[in-house]
Amino acid sequence: MISSLTGTVQTVALNTAVIDVNGFGMLVNATPGTLSALHAGREATVFTSMVVREDSMTLFGFATAEERDVFEVLISVSGIGPRTGLAILAVHSPEEVRIAANTKDTAAFTKVSGIGPKGASRIVLELNGKLVPTGAPVPSASGGGNVSVWEPQVIEALTGLGWSEKDATATLKSLSKADPDVIAAGNVAEILRAALRSMSSGTRV
Template identity: 40%
Template sequence: MPQEGEDRALIDFVEGVLAEKSEEGAVVAVGGLGLTLFLSHPTLQSLPPKGNKVRLFGYLHVKEDLLQLYGFSDRRERDIFLKLIAVTGIGPRVALAVLSAYDPDAFVRIVACEDLEAITAVSGVGKKSGQRIILELKDKLAPLAGDLGVVVGGPDGSDLAREAREALKGLGYSVREANHALEGYAADEPSVEGMIKYALKRLGGSG
């Protein structure tokens, strides 16, 4: 059964054999039908080879004469997706782009710290859209932020993190790679240089 807050999912999950994979998603064979699901990059990368059984949580997007099925690796990813598409002006494809750039925990931290630059680094998210995401989701995500030890509206080293992220992007790393590598950084006196060295070590680079 869908959990609280997931009443709009319509299709709780899809379980079947992975028939095809593409850059945007996958086809899952279920009962003689091939269902196309749009997936975030992390979910797509987590799929097994073709021919194996898969189980993805789902959301059926219905718009006039268009039906699109979105798949998620777990309920947490889907819950963030549903919250994103509830934001004014944010559609499923942009929400999926956000989840391709940031895992759910990283996104919660970004919203809690009101890191507009991080949100607008996602393709399809402009300044106004980013501001709406922060404004409309900050309170809704506050309990999750608290679980992660992040103070809503607090600095959380966001200015330093932005500089470090930009430096890592300049070295050729994606936004998602940069943010993932910076997660868990802690120091008595945080610095951009320290963050970059920490991230490069996690990424397997030099420094």
């Protein structure tokens, strides 16, 4: 089992990255948050989980061991595949998942695309006792709202994913008009997700 990779980042795409480990290009599926910290040509370490199927072996990468561990618990739930597990961690931090599972907060899981009320109820039922809060600080949704804090981080993440700085800046400018609430909150992960949705659709919001 491959539990982590350390090597030089070759490429970073919207949902994946390729990391050169001693001459082997390892394709890793990851969340936007994890991918935003990876930059082509730089060395990086990602914690990984390998999902083995009859016809494939797929690596999923995470910024922290805790994120990987929560992912592995999530995909042990009936009906949650690796893609859905990754989607949950793209929306919520590991601690937020722990809190939602512990408090039976089905609404938190329905915020994830593809998970409805019935699926959310099954998730909290099956996660009962498997995930408990650690007491770690949960990132504030308010984030401070200071453009000087979040804007360089989002632009760097977008350029690291392959877009030009010009396109990244233009998208954020459009986003500030189309979705001012997201911008005002100043949450880097939320702004990045909104920008990625806009840019991957081929149109600016």
